[in-house]
Amino acid sequence: MSMTVGDFIVARLRAWGVKKIFGYPGDGINGVFGALRRAQEKGGDGSIQFIQARHEEMAAFMASAYAKFTGELGVCIATSGPGATHLLTGLYDAKLDHQPVLALAGQQARTALGAHYQQELDLQSLFKDVASYVETASAPPQVRHLIDRAVRTSLGGRCVSALIFPNDLQDLPYADPPRKHGAVLSGVGYSAPKIVPFEQDLRRAADVLNAGKKVAMLIGAGALNATDEVIAIAEKLGAGCAKALLGKAALPDDLPWVTGAIGLLGTPASSRMMAECDTLLMVGSGFPYSEFLPKEGRARGVQIDLQPNMLSIRYPMEVNLVGDARETLKALLPLLQEKSDRSWRQTVESHVRESWKTLENRAGQKANPVNPQRVTWELSPRLPDRAIITSDSGSCANWYARDLKMRRGMSASLSGGLASMGAAVPYAIAAKFAHPDRPVIALVGDGAMQMNNMAELITVAKYWREWTNRQWIVCVFNNEDLNQVTWEQRVMEGDPKFVASQQIPNVPYHKFGELIGFKGFYVDDPEQVGPAWDEALAASVPVVLEIKTDPDVPPLPPHFTLDQARKFMSMLTKGDDREGGILRETARQVLSGVLPRDK
Structure with missing residues (x-):
């Protein structure tokens, strides 16, 4: 034929x-x-x-x-x-x-x-x-x-x-293009170029960074392959470093100067660092929210990105460098002066310690029945080496962003720029086909599971026996609520929860997993969250871990604006069907930085 x-x-x-x-x-x-x-x-x-x-x-x-x-x-x-x-x-x-x-x-x-x-x-x-x-x-x-x-x-x-x-x-017979006018002949092959700025532009960037006394860094997905270079630059500048969501795996969180996530899903340490810095170095990130970056004019800025159209669109940068993150940071490093004054670094590190303590306390607060922050907090120390973690959009992304501590060798991602619901399970499936020897864990809200992710469990059922490592876990945060939007309605719009749009059916996700040959676990006791993760990670087949979480635990931003506080209080005066739980859980979360862990 x-x-x-x-x-x-x-x-x-x-x-x-x-x-x-x-x-x-x-x-x-x-x-x-x-x-x-x-x-x-x-x-x-x-x-x-x-x-x-x-x-x-x-x-x-x-x-x-x-x-x-x-x-x-x-x-x-x-x-x-x-x-x-x-x-x-x-x-x-x-x-x-x-x-x-x-x-x-x-x-x-x-x-x-x-x-x-x-x-x-x-x-x-x-x-x-x-x-x-x-x-x-x-x-x-x-x-x-x-x-x-x-x-x-x-x-x-x-x-x-x-x-x-x-x-x-x-179905037609294939024919190569003829050698004549109007036909074109093409070939296979592409090698990525080495893209580095000119020496004079690197020197301009170095001058800005060397002059700074309080340097903050923000890294994104473009820095995923530049971990060593980011560390070397940060050490030389005495800088702290925040991570955009897509750059979560670019730096391990055991480094004392890594402030973690930034923005609405960010940490108090990242927020304070950006508010107090005098110089910003942004590497490979399109982080969208300018209000979480330094106030315009307060900090001098340097940005590195492979794509020119991503430069200086979030903050007015003084020096814009088009280049590959790894190669550009390598070329920049010899031009930087070692900062002898480490007081800024010490300040950042103290804020990081406070931030982790606050997050631990928040995760440890009582809820009805399970505090969703505890789910990721308990997972974090149990993460296997080389694990790949995916997250959906929604309130679960808050806990993924803040509470999971990444180690070297791990990977993590989610739908970043689009922030689409329904991506965590297909992402986790693709992760297994990309790296069948690595453990994969997906964190998903019940809304995304009902939207389209439950069906994709059937895809896992079809293929999982091909994978050399059988650790594939989807953790479902079941709170019967489209929770992120519910809180956005409350805090951004000043509206109470619209039950008709926000409440979703209660579905036994773990039983569906069992029905198609997975292990299924159901947890509604906070003391069983850790043991359930242990069992899930030890399973020799895919797992659906369903945890009944409290929808009233607020996904608190690193700081409240006055406008947000006004709208939140305005919402309460209009009547919300969860008003009692909202007040109780919000008080617990706000005070968690000063209250002892409540078991």
């Missing part, structure tokens, strides 16, 4: 190093699926593993997470019409977190396009905002350069590309 266009697509992707594709089948993309089957039957280096998700959106999240956890191209595939539209949310996750992802979508036959045919959508228009490169194949010789350019665009630009293949084209 001659090579079809579908066969060529699979072979070309394999030549680019693609090993896995996440997706869902359909008649609009059947020609490529037939090629995947034929390549698999042949075996050897020409095959690509197809991972079947329960939904195309989840497949796109998996592709985004696979790119995050490997540094390689993530690939997802879907049929025409609704299959293609379902990909969008996961692709936007990749776009906003700057991940290289390629989407393959089917389309109706070329002869039917423009005829209002079934499942015919204008896919080029659909994808043109989320993808930096979007094209529809119209002839076999065109396919070669479309794949080559899409992959190279995604890898080089750390962005999304999308290719659309009409279904009648996929």
